Amino acid sequence: xxxxxxxxxxxxxxxxxxxxxxxxxxxxxxxxxxxxxxxxxxxxxxxxxxxxxxxxxxxxxxxxxxxxxxxxxxxxxxxxxxxxxxxxxxxxxxxxxxxxxxxxxxxxxxxxxxxxxxxxxxxxxxxxxxxxxxxxxxxxxxxxxxxxxxxxxxxxxxxxxx
Amino acid sequence: xxxxxxxxxxxxxxxxxxxxxxxxxxxxxxxxxxxxxxxxxxxxxxxxxxxxxxxxxxxxxxxxxxxxxxxxxxxxxxxxxxxxxxxxxxxxxxxxxxxxxxxxxxxxxxxxxxxxxxxxxxxxxxxxxxxxxxxxxxxxxxxxxxxxxxxxxxxxxxxxxx
Numbered sequence: 001x002x003x004x005x006x007x008x009x010x011x012x013x014x015x016x017x018x019x020x021x022x023x024x025x026x027x028x029x030x031x032x033x034x035x036x037x038x039x040x041x042x043x044x045x046x047x048x049x050x051x052x053x054x055x056x057x058x059x060x061x062x063x064x065x066x067x068x069x070x071x072x073x074x075x076x077x078x079x080x081x082x083x084x085x086x087x088x089x090x091x092x093x094x095x096x097x098x099x100x101x102x103x104x105x106x107x108x109x110x111x112x113x114x115x116x117x118x119x120x121x122x123x124x125x126x127x128x129x130x131x132x133x134x135x136x137x138x139x140x141x142x143x144x145x146x147x148x149x150x151x152x153x154x155x156x157x158x159x160x161x162x
Numbered sequence: 163x164x165x166x167x168x169x170x171x172x173x174x175x176x177x178x179x180x181x182x183x184x185x186x187x188x189x190x191x192x193x194x195x196x197x198x199x200x201x202x203x204x205x206x207x208x209x210x211x212x213x214x215x216x217x218x219x220x221x222x223x224x225x226x227x228x229x230x231x232x233x234x235x236x237x238x239x240x241x242x243x244x245x246x247x248x249x250x251x252x253x254x255x256x257x258x259x260x261x262x263x264x265x266x267x268x269x270x271x272x273x274x275x276x277x278x279x280x281x282x283x284x285x286x287x288x289x290x291x292x293x294x295x296x297x298x299x300x301x302x303x304x305x306x307x308x309x310x311x312x313x314x315x316x317x318x319x320x321x322x323x324x
Contacts, residue, residue, distance in 0.1 A: 003190045004244060007246065008322075011208060014207055015317055018318025024252055029165070036217055037216070039182070041205050043205065047172025047173065056221075059218075074198065077254055077263075082165055084169070090183065093235065096239060105238070111301070113231070155182070156176055157174075
């Protein structure tokens with residue numbers, strides 16, 4: 001049995017107690033951009049209710065074009081106005097480099113990925129980089145409330161990047 | 163007080179009961195790719211615990227280059243081998259067209275986004291499109307277990323796309 005099959009059993013139990021949120025629009029008008037890390041359960045880290053906020057996640061929580069796309073849709077079509085960025089300590093993307101990761105793929109497949117891996121060395125600096133990319137984007141209308149945090153995987157605390 | 167400030171208070175309570183840290187690699191070797199929709203609590207829907215699976219999310223849950231990047235990192239650096247895709251009913255991506263969305267941004271800002279908005283008209287077809295993009299990528303090594311689902315926001319159930 002694959003893990004997916006196990007999760008489908010869990011879903012049957014979830015559906016029995018499920019209460020559908022009343023609207024497709026995020027009730028708190030917030031979009032979260034966070035790392036995909038398995039330890040980062042965004043809903044519980046922030047104490048969010050279902051239906052409250054969009055949750056956008058990728059490797060590193062980096063603001064790529066796809067995150068800009070998602071934020072543009074979130075704000076322009078679905079009414080969010082506030083953005084919260086969450087990176088974290090002990091991130092996999094701080095343990096490799098662009099050249100090392102892309103070189104390994106090229107060595108194995110013969111093809112070097114045309115995209116940046118978005119590795120970094122300092123999570124706080126990477127949060128500032130992500131905020132700067134949002135601030136520079138012409139496609140995101142609401143930028144007054146953009147705040148970034150580093151989640152400490154050892155303590156569970158969010159530490160704001162100022 | 164902004165929503166962010168309220169969530170920071172919630173995080174203090176979360177950190178007070180936090181027991182970490184968990185290891186970096188996902189224990190179930192799974193990566194989930196899901197829509198950012200506020201009603202989609204991926205942890206609840208699948209019965210995921212912290213530390214089990216990567217959770218990658220964007221508008222639509224579509225597989226873009228940023229998802230390929232994230233999945234490549236997930237599999238090559240952090241040992242995942244199984245992929246679960248989750249799209250959902252009543253998705254905002256069903257309510258507009260790429261042309262109209264990009265036109266509205268161009269009218270307002272003078273700049274046409276260089277990225278696709280990734281709107282779609284049929285949920286099952288879009289899940290199949292996402293699976294096909296994963297299968298076609300040279301950068302993702304493990305493709306034997308890639309399964310796609312449509313989450314029903316009215317019932318909480320996952321329905322597999324075959």
